[in-house]
Amino acid sequence: MGQKCGSVPHGTRSRRTAAPGLRLCTSCYHDLKANLLELPEIYDDCESVLHPRRNPTLQRVSGSRQSTGIRLDEAAITARSGIIGFLASWAALVADERAVRKPVRRQPEEMADFLVAHLDWLLAHATAADFAEEISEITHRARRSAYTQPALRMDLGQCIHSGCNAAMSTTPSARDGRRTREVSCTAGHSWQPHQWLLLSRQIQQTRQFARGTAGAAAQSERPEDAA
Numbered sequence: 257m258g259q260k261c262g263s264v265p266h267g268t269r270s271r272r273t274a275a276p277g278l279r280l281c282t283s284c285y286h287d288l289k290a291n292l293l294e295l296p297e298i299y300d301d302c303e304s305v306l307h308p309r310r311n312p313t314l315q316r317v318s319g320s321r322q323s324t325g326i327r328l329d330e331a332a333i334t335a336r337s338g339i340i341g342f343l344a345s346w347a348a349l350v351a352d353e354r355a356v357r358k359p360v361r362r363q364p365e366e367m368a369d370f371l372v373a374h375l376d377w378l379l380a381h382a383t384a385a386d387f388a389e390e391i392s393e394i395t396h397r398a399r400r401s402a403y404t405q406p407a408l409r410m411d412l413g414q415c416i417h418s419g420c421n422a423a424m425s426t427t428p429s430a431r432d433g434r435r436t437r438e439v440s441c442t443a444g445h446s447w448q449p450h451q452w453l454l455l456s457r458q459i460q461q462t463r464q465f466a467r468g469t470a471g472a473a474a475q476s477e478r479p480e481d482a483a
């Protein structure tokens with residue numbers, strides 16, 4: 257009786273019956289809505305990839321301002337413009353066909369909220385399957401750019417564990433693209449992102465201590481210079 261869900265990105269799930277009045281099933285509906293709400297977040301996270309300075313934790317851990325590779329920047333820029341382009345073009349379609357005012361600014365959050373408000377209409381529209389396919393593609397791609405940073409490896413000096421002299425660095429994310437980057441030393445000590453703040457303080461202290469020692473040494477030489 258019912259129409260089948262028109263979504264291509266169903267993956268391994270068997271094709272379900274479309275929800276009443278929609279061209280997609282309820283499960284696709286919820287996935288899409290979640291993706292829409294996530295896109296502005298990913299957009300922001302791509303910005304921290306572009307400007308590690310604005311990612312305080314990362315900067316504190318590395319203690320360095322030059323930590324992104326060029327390939328990384330390109331992927332993040334492409335992802336960001338892809339998100340904006342996607343949201344803007346569907347917002348324009350809704351605004352045109354429903355004769356409503358679209359968000360004035362091309363701002364991801366505003367446009368995503370606008371599309372969520374018109375989601376029932378969009379998923380009943382003849383282009384519902386295209387919308388579903390596009391959003392799933394763009395979300396996957398943007399997630400990869402924001403959270404997988406294979407080029408990003410930072411050396412953090414000597415491990416701060418007492419008695420460990422191994423080199424400490426950030427390791428690239430796991431292949432599945434989740435946010436699993438970690439800091440570890442070659443001897444196997446590791447720190448998860450939630451421990452970075454503490455770690456950065458310890459690194460800072462270690463460096464200050466090293467500087468302090470060097471400074472004291474320099475000062476003790478000064479009287480000789482003056483003499």
Ligand SMILES: [Zn+2]
Binds near residue numbers: 261263280281283
């Ligand atoms: Zn479906």
Ligand SMILES: [Zn+2]
Binds near residue numbers: 415416420421
């Ligand atoms: Zn170690």
